[in-house]
Amino acid sequence: VAEVTLVVSLLTDYGLSDGFVGALHSVIRRASPNVPIIDLTHDIAPQDVRAGSLALLRAAPYLAPGVVVAIVDPGVGTSRRGVAVRPTNGTGGDDAAAVTLVGPDNGLLVPALEALGGAAACVELEDRGYWLPAPGPTFAGRDIFAPAAARLVAGAALEDLGKTVGPGSLVSLPAPFLRRVDGGDLEVEVTWVDRFGNVELAARGEDWLAGTGTGRLGLARSRGTHADLLVLVPGRSSFSARVVRVFGDLAPGELGLLVDSYGYLALCRNGASAAELLGAGEGDRLSLRSPAPRR
């Protein structure tokens, strides 16, 4: 039997300035010095569970087999549970990554879990036998979640970490806003502004802008240089945009709409920030309107 190397992947709002991430790595490597560790990101906005859940969702299709520790945890030390969850598509199948998700039960894990087929098994991390003793209970990442991950990569069963709980009992957050309104506009929430100023929207590209034809949004990729749609930002101007495939299809500074590398609609510009032009950020709602809306 070929032995699979399990990887620990980390996603937190700890930042890289304070040594919190170094403490996670240290705790894991004291138990398993050679385990591969991936830092998915540690720069989720502080205590923004929603943003963390969406970043984890984007990472989900690419996760290396092993344990994923996700921590955005404003309720640390309170009655909110810590959990370890095994997704349905993470324990079998050919392409499925065999992953276990570890973190607080506050909605952070759920979108990724759903993308992996839902939760097949779940335990609450309440067996204090593997917790690290600590002067105060405010660093569950170091004292509970990292030790749990270390045990899992060392071969522990999910059930060794605590009592089984119903996957249906996991806390979940409302989905990002997405609505087709009268007149044909798509009203949609901004889910992510990346480093380059690209503005990702809560709408799958395959649903709304299918292939090279027209999707439910009534938009087709233009061959020319005329506007394909209007972007309406409440309380601000409207902006015309072209539907394109890559940034380089746009003139410098021009606004475009494309299907991004995660499969979502995204507003972008060539060599400039779309977020800055639009004055829009995560959680804002924009409207997309085709020039000749269909009803």
Place this chain on the structure above:
Amino acid sequence: VAEVTLVVSLLTDYGLSDGFVGALHSVIRRASPNVPIIDLTHDIAPQDVRAGSLALLRAAPYLAPGVVVAIVDPGVGTSRRGVAVRPTNGTGGDDAAAVTLVGPDNGLLVPALEALGGAAACVELEDRGYWLPAPGPTFAGRDIFAPAAARLVAGAALEDLGKTVGPGSLVSLPAPFLRRVDGGDLEVEVTWVDRFGNVELAARGEDWLAGTGTGRLGLARSRGTHADLLVLVPGRSSFSARVVRVFGDLAPGELGLLVDSYGYLALCRNGASAAELLGAGEGDRLSLRSPAPRR
């Protein structure tokens, strides 16, 4: 005999933008491609030896066995020594991490060393045989400290790196300020403001706020919602605070005092920055006053 995998842990003020950290990793991996490397943090404020020494102190109880390279080094290339030090509690004992600390002799290593029982052995890194040749002497991390670490994880003895020097000769910095003043106030230095705006103070929680009872500060955790102490910020207002266990024990925005995950007193708020409220930063001195001070 079970072979122990030695880990290299790094703590610097190099930042992650310039490739300095990448150079450390590259030098280490050219010698030992598979050695596990932990980045404790690289975001110590530039040339802030004091802040670096306190970050290393916080990391000390969790260090993975191996070599810890710490670099905050304004005197690079001058007569300040480079050293490798083995702490008393780092070479034996059941739970002790067998670590060697490597870095400049400017006070950076000393608080962590003391937390690990003091220095048992120390050498000056003056054997140029393992130094990397370099066009200029301003990057000791790449040219001296990383090669020294690489030799240690490859099995070299401490004495292979240079001449033995007396541990008592190590440079040390003044301890953070902490004083009980007349009238019962605790006057104490801010040692750390973390990403979340928590304000750590230079006072061990076990000394000043023992268990659930009352410590030398005369404070007990309240069950109610009334103030347990006043926080006085020189030149600014005073702020009332409650003694709590975790952030979630506070109302949103309320100021609290707790024993943080490193064992120190820390001022915090629920879902907001205590540092911003107080207008206080690292190195500032605050006073804690109990509402009914004992004398």
Place this chain on the structure above:
Amino acid sequence: VAEVTLVVSLLTDYGLSDGFVGALHSVIRRASPNVPIIDLTHDIAPQDVRAGSLALLRAAPYLAPGVVVAIVDPGVGTSRRGVAVRPTNGTGGDDAAAVTLVGPDNGLLVPALEALGGAAACVELEDRGYWLPAPGPTFAGRDIFAPAAARLVAGAALEDLGKTVGPGSLVSLPAPFLRRVDGGDLEVEVTWVDRFGNVELAARGEDWLAGTGTGRLGLARSRGTHADLLVLVPGRSSFSARVVRVFGDLAPGELGLLVDSYGYLALCRNGASAAELLGAGEGDRLSLRSPAPRR
């Protein structure tokens, strides 16, 4: 035959906030969980190919044997090619790191390649067999470059990745500006401002400030405290500076010129930012004038 462990080194403009780097690591570790990965830096200014090429050049002499993936790629998904290149001095010799460079053909790789003796072999990454399927073509790092690197560290030949192309066909960028003007001034471009405010110039120290004697710049390291040169910043003041060996040779705040750890001339201060004093940034041109210019 001793087996060499190949390392993957990464240099990008992805930043660490968005999960892009985590996706690269995940893709590589799904294929090869235990491969050592070095993050050279991910904080190249967004889409600044020039800055990326210079950072890679600085890293070149220290690269660990294996694959270097460099990505600053404003033209992602357009007709710009992706390439894998093996440098002349990267496949043999005693000290030569056996590296393969992978990235976009937009000039990013060329300065490092030239430092490694030029390109010995080059292929275009056009065999889609190893590309990851993706909803959109804007993340070549995850979908093309990382899979190519994974194949190389798993033992694939360069030619397995695509068709051979002439190394002479690689796109290159203009070299940083450097000119000796009438009157003896050296007019030179700022290539880098580091975290500490050191200002690196596009002039090799060995050419312009040889050893402890005088180079083509007519400058010698002073023993005293008088100015050795003037630094002229167009549209701003001129500043006097001393030629020194390390920061600590300067008085606090004093401006100096030294040969930096990469072999270039750099302006610096002791405990302060030279860039802030000079008001100069990357791409600016400064003039260095010796007090008694030779003609």
